[in-house]
Amino acid sequence: MTGLRWWAAFAVFAHHMSNLAPLPIQHALVYGNYGVTFFFVLSGFVLTWSARPETTTSTFWWRRFARIYPSHFVALLLAIPVFYSFAPDPADWWVKPFDIGILLLSVVLLQGWSRDPVILFSGNPAAWTLTCEAFFYALHPALYRAFVTLRVRGALIATASVFAAALAYRLAVVLLPDSGLGALPLPITRLSEFVIGIGIAHAMRMGWRVHIKPIYCYLAGGLLLAAILLAPRIASPGSPAWFFLATSNEWIILLFAATIAAVAWRDVRKRFSLLRSRPLVLLGEWSYAFYLVHATIIYAVLAIFGAQDTGWVNLLWYAAVLAVSIAAAAALHYLVERPLERRLRSWWDRRAALRLTASTS
Template identity: 55%
Template sequence: MRAAKPRVPRVESLTGLRWWAAFFVFTHHMTNLAPLPIAEFLKWGTSGVTFFFVLSGFVLTWSARPGTKIRTFYRRRFARIWPAHMVALLLAVFVFYRPDPDPSMPWIKPLAVGVLLLSVVLLHGWSNDPTIIWGGNPASWTLSVEAFFYAYHPFVQRATARLRVAGGAIMCASIVVIGCAYYLALFHFPKTVPVFPQPVLHSVAFLFGIGLAIMIRSQWRPRLPVWVAFLIFAVGLFTLYYTGEHPAQFPLATTLGLTQRVWLTVLYGIVIVAVVSRDLRGGRSWLRSRPLVALGQWSYSFYLVHATLIYAVREFNGLQGPRSSDNLTWYAGLLVLSIFASWLLYKFVEHPLERRLRGSR
């Protein structure tokens, strides 16, 4: 009998990195309650979901083991995301839905059983109608996207099993070119090019993550210092932000704005590759510290509940005045409350139910 293929090492720094991506999303949502002077920049916190899509493709490919049955993969993915999603959805209904909503609170919608059912089965992300895609727990639209990724990942995994470093690099480059070409074509030929739903559009990030994992699994270890990767990301993100705010000063501002999702995918990919390579070489990493790993483990639950808590507070306290650094107090308070709620959801729902539903074999 052939020996079983050894498991690939776990990259704990990615768990710590997950927390910072979730925190970036949190800073964006907080602008709807307590805006800061840098509120326009913090709106780029939505790009944290792009990080999660790239990371999802990377981790699923990095940790894939030959011989895993498709139904086993699906069961594990279901166990990973659905229990916590359902509890967060039930909580969100009380915040985002009313039989007779107040027009002064536009985030509260009238009850719609059909929309809620689409959210339960994670199909609402396929609609471009805001009342549907943001239906149920508004944060869960990304889970609808992830469910699509999970559906086709086993088949992509089998199709790319023989690719090595060069194949993974070609895959990543091709995805970037195709993604940019689509967004530019959609702008220049709006009557000809179809508008794809979010699960298809965000596949650019997921497939890019798969390509990166293929290269890393094939022993590609770029010696890019992590601080340099973060610097590249910071400069790239600020460039996208600044050119968007001052398009007249930059000849390529329109092109960058149209293709920003693709470039965010590349920027987050650079950070992931640098962090993973350092861990695999045995380098020291503050991202592996116990507090950050714990926060990273709770980051999925944190992502699911923080917006619900923010809008619940806004309903009773309203929008907090002009943009001021004094609003940092609200950031601190909601951050602590959201972390505590995410710990409860992780400890009593997400983690125990995932272990039970995954099965012992």
């Protein structure tokens, strides 16, 4: 699963590189933004798979804070010089006038509750997803308790119901454009992805055997992307192709859920997988840090060298920026993410042990 995380992060990187060095296949690479969707489903899966009944809610929340916040704060400080200016009308389109109030929303991970791009993408633009994750973490203990009494069939029915609700919401947004449903905050609209991850993880913990080979999921992903790219040619209002495009987000979620389940089941059975190779595991371990820094590096390069013309020669830019981003991610992981998470968790565990000793003495 760690190796799989890398490919999701790389997909987001490829999507953002279109602003610096677009490739002739950019119409396909734009769907790399769905790497975020994959992370949301995976987050629900991993947190549920690793959940232990003896872990208190406060301990769970602290551990999530220790996991994501130190790197987020450092990456935010690194992003400010790239994405902000004290000039009232910055020359570059991605640079915003400095606003301490809006930046403070990024510090406390509240920026993702706004649909205003100036606020939503404030601070480190990639960090809007952390607002969603913080919301998911706040709800996970309650959501986990809702699933914990379910057996395999109940968990799968609940998961299918969440998927159906997400599909209905998407159709409502498309068919009722004046309803205001499309303006709901992202943490709410993306919650279904997290809950679907919870559902499939709990079903597997209860004994669900996943009879799907990962290779079939990868092939299905290629076919789904091809269908999404080709459907506009035959999509007319109200046609099946039109409805397929309108709900493509949910079909991608379903694909990701199946892929995560298939790969996890292969891990459980300890079958051979290239995803467990040392290089991919390392890249997967660095993937969170990579996600946080890659956009800052891309736009810093864009500010210096400008946007490039579309062409295959831009693969050289991909290689160079990717190498710098991986190096920066490794540094952030080893200098900030891992040591501060360890220290924060250790401090909390010592504090909890002292409180337990005091209460029993």
